[in-house]
Structures are given as structure tokens and as C-alpha cells.
Amino acid sequence: MGSNNNDMREVRLGDEDERKIEMDRPPLSPTPGKAAAQDLAAPQSLEKQKSQILGAVSFYFFISISLVFLNKAIMKNYKFELPLFITWYQQVVSLVCIYLLGIFGRSYSVISFIPPFEFRTIVAKDIMPLTTVLIGMISFNNLCLQYVEVSFYQVARSLSICFSILLTYLILGQKTSQKAILACGLVFMGFVLGSLGEVNFSWLGVIFGIASSMFVALYSIYVKKVLPYVEGNEWKLMAYNTTLSIPMLFPLVLLNGEIGRLQEEPVASDPNFWVVMTITGVFGYLISVAIFMQIKHTSPLTNTISGTVKACVQTILAVVIWGNEITGTNAMGIGLVIAGSFWYSMIRYSEMRK
Secondary structure, eight states, rough: HHHHHHHHOOTTTHHHHHHHHHHHHHHOOHHOOOOOOOHHHHHHHHHHHHHHHHHHHHHHHHHHHHHHHHHHHHHHTOOOOOOOHHHHHHHHHHHHHHHHHHHHHOOOOGGTTTTOOOOOHHHHHHHHHHHHHHHHHHHHHHHHHHHHHHHHHHTTTTTTTHHHHHHHIIIIIIOOOOHHHHHHHHHHHHHHHHHHTTTTTOOHHHHHHHHHHHHHHHHHHHHHHHHGGGGHHHHHHHHHHHHHHHHHHHHHHHHTHHEEEEEEEEOHHHHHHHHHHHHHHHHHHHHHHOOOOOHHOHHHHHHHHHHHHHHHHEEHHHHHHOOOBBBBHHHHHHHHHHHHHHHHHHHHHHHHHH
């Protein structure tokens, strides 16, 4: 900004009189035509910004909620209870999306932020420990969803905040503020009440949800350590993670006997089922794009509020679409989890600004 002001004033050293004149002279007013154009452009720019924010938030809502409901539909409607195979197949579809969008990103500015696909063995070795955590996270997500209702899904996976505080202290040695710990306590109370009030309670679902929460917290910690290996580019990291997860996850699919059971599934010969599976895989990739776009076009605060509102909408839709029964205790638990998560995010946001 300083250099621009100096350029406008045209200060010439060695001529003090002209220098004073130039410094005292009021800035030139824009011509009527330019002023009118600026006045017209300002509201248009604001409208464009509003539409981008609305579009980004709506896109995130649609993709995020649809992904949960599509996964549940595959398991419940199609009775396809092979969660590890579903996870593996979605990773294969995601890899295809990463490769294709990396090519299209060179031609279309709207997705130019997605870099071309690359894979180097030396970098992959450094990424592999993080991929192991990713596999745990996405596998336990779908295992949890298999055993719990969509309305309880948010509660079952709500302890990621608690694990984040604990693991940040154990691994990084960083302490958390008392306010954040209080918010964590509120989330834990919600988890207990939500579990006690759940009509279709499943110990397996809760255990898988807790495991998923732990891996989510671990992933958020270790991703910061690994990002320098890919020049801080999260899209390159996603490409490496997805590529590595496919061969690393497949032995677990075999050990769980899901390949043998796949051949016995009636829906395995239904083309419509594979269309739904592929769409779910595409949505699994698009959720990353949606989160990126929301962060890019909104503030961290808007991102936090959006996530909280999405959790509420997802729970309500689960009751309307799936007919999930919610007791008073269960509803109180869900409310405490959402409120505690929102409070924690607000505390962290305010702490980051200081």
C-alpha cells in the first residue's frame, strides 16, 4: 500500500516546492463515469460473494448429509452388510475422481486448485503411517454406521473432541484451556445420555464409534506432521492417502471374509446397486472438495456454525426418512453433544484469533 501512495504522489527529490505541492494536493476524484461504474460494481461484487458463500455451504450440506444417508441405504435397503468392502470400493472410486479432476483442473479454473495426480515411492513411505490412521478412521466410520441408527450416529462418534484433547497432550505435550475441557465434558455427558436413551442401542456400534472418534483425533494430529512431505498441499496428501489405502485396506476385507460373502450377495448382480455404490464413492471424494470450498469462501466461524446446523438437520432427517425413534433422554443427549461441540469449536476459534 505504501508504494502505491508514493507512486500516486510523484514525489521528486531535490525540488522541495514541488514536493510540498504534491503532498498537499488532495487526491484526484474519480471521473463521473468511473465513480458510477464503481458504485454499480460494489453491490454486484457483494451479491457474487453472497451467492458463493450460499453455494459453498449448500454444497457442503448436500454432499455431507447425502453421503451418510447413501451409506446407510446401501447397508439397510440393499441389506449389503459388508462395511469394509464398501469402504475399499469407495476409495477406488475416489482415486479415479482424483486422477480425472487432476486432468480437468488444468482446463477449468473452477477446479484449478486440484493438482495433477502424482505418486513417488519415497514420499509414499513417509505418508504410510498416516494412511494407516486414515484406514482406521474410515473403516470404523462405516462399521459404526452399520450398527447404529443415523439419528444416533452423531452421538456415537462424538468423542473425537475428548480424544483430541487427550492425545494432543500425550503426543504433542500441549495443554488445553479449562473452557475447552468444560465443553468436552458437556459432549461426554451428551454421549452418555444419548447412549442410555437410544432405543436400538448396540454395544458394537458404540465401540466402533469410539474407535472412529479416536482415529479422527489421531488423524488431525498426524496430518500436520506429514503435510511438509507434500509441500503443505492437502490435495496431494489426499492422492497419496487414497492410493496407499487401496492395497493396505484390501487384506482386511479378505480377513473379514467379505470377498467370499460378496459372491453370495443377491444385489451383487444388480447393476443399479453398483450405480448407487459408485455414486456413494463419488460423494466420498466430493466431501473433501465441499469442505475445501466452504473454508475457502467462508470464515472459520461460518464453517463451525455450518457443521453444527448440519448435525441438527441430519438428525431431524433421520427421524423423518428412516423413522428413527428418539426418546427424551436420547434427544437431550443429542442436544448436549451438538451444543458442546459447537461451544468447543467457538472456544478454539476465539483462542486461535488471540
